[in-house]
Amino acid sequence: MSEANKNEKVYSRRDMLKTAGKTAVGVAAVSFIPSFLTGCDKKVELPSKEVLAYEYVEASEDAPTYPYPYQKLDVATAMERGYAGYYNKGGCCRGVVDAVIGELGDKAGYPWNQIPVDVFANGATGFGIGSLCGAIAGAATCIGFAIPPEDAPAVTAELFKWYTSTELPTYKPDVDVDSLVSPSVNCIDSVGQFMEVSGYGMKDPERKARCAGLTADAAGKVVELINKYYNL
Template identity: 30%
Template sequence: MEEKLVKEIGQEGVSRRQVLAGTGALAAGAALSHLGGLVSSASAKDGSTEKWPWPYEKLDPEKTAQLCYEEWYRIFCGGAVISSIFTQLREKVGEPYKAFPIDAYIYLEGGQAGWGTICGAPAGANMVFNLIIGPRISGSTVAHKMCEDVMAWYSQALMPIYMPKNPKVTAELAKTVSNSPLCHISVGKWMKAANKPLVSPERKDRCARVAASTAFKVVEMLNDWKDGKYEQATDFNCGKLHGITGQQNCHECHGSKIPQAPPPPPEEPKKA
């Protein structure tokens, strides 16, 4: 799995050989030193928040989900996922969580300012993983794997899962599977099943509960990581299978007319 992941990562700017050498993007950074001031200034950053992992104390998933549900009505899906976790860590840990501008992330709502791209719940989750555990440039691929896991989990879950205490909408809500981390698709499928418009209290409470369900899952994963128990649950192929970044349920959008990506060059023969 580790080698598989770094093979995929190796498709981007950092060569597979560099990653396999265990130095990853840091080595690539050094290799890019001919770029002049940039790499050195990037390396000479303040650095106080760019040392990973950030200190983490285990949280209660249930409490976090309830906080997230309530925060949705203040700063919506992405902001609520981040806030429900970081507000508790500001109290339990302090910095660097206190210095992180949680409230900036309200724009993750509606698939980023209403454009229907990635749902704020997985977008917030991805951010939390990478801020706490660190990006793969820090030497760990765990956060990268958790992004894959949480987007797969979100896509496959019958949502919403989490039932808040004192929900604003007391009627039973429809549950749907999105098969996608995109807001437009996730919300659209739910609206169709529930026959409720975007502006309805039911749709809003559904989205608040989806965010809360995601915050619950994120804390479970972080707690497992803290206990040394986290193992990647999914085997996301990152474009390897069909030669382009994306999910592998191509037919759902493309129907039977799935475009063929230009083929990659033949692999170099293995040395004996």
């Protein structure tokens, strides 16, 4: 191998994107651009298949049946736990999941107690970008665990329809905030409308109380829908 080949830098995909991004927006001049961006004929050594090969461990055969076995939950309890979960667990998505999956884990045990509630932390504030409301995302996740896949979409659609046709929140144990019908299932529209009407900001305790109440409402509604599906 020539000395030039030995010294050639092999770029990762991350390096490529960083370099391409800087070039595109003119953030900074780069001293070296990989050959596959310049159209040169230089070749880069790729790792052999042997380097990438590995063996799987023997698959476990003790996975729980799906959908997970559901037992009737109390709507009022779900709402209360969802409201508390918004503050104690952190955020609307975790609040709803804890109110349903967490409650089932406490009462019914396995396999519900194998689902870590903290997995759903990133659902808060519309997954950090104001997209799907975390409370609705958490509720839809509960539907996915409890209801067969051929029926889950219809139940989820009913959940979404409720969210965009009901003045929420209805659950206001501490602060009497404005109840409004959200124009969409997205956090940016739901929270944005509330802040515009009420005058409160994102960091205000009243805005947090509003989202905690909506978390409670979503937890209660999804329990109602799953109970109804199973005629409980």
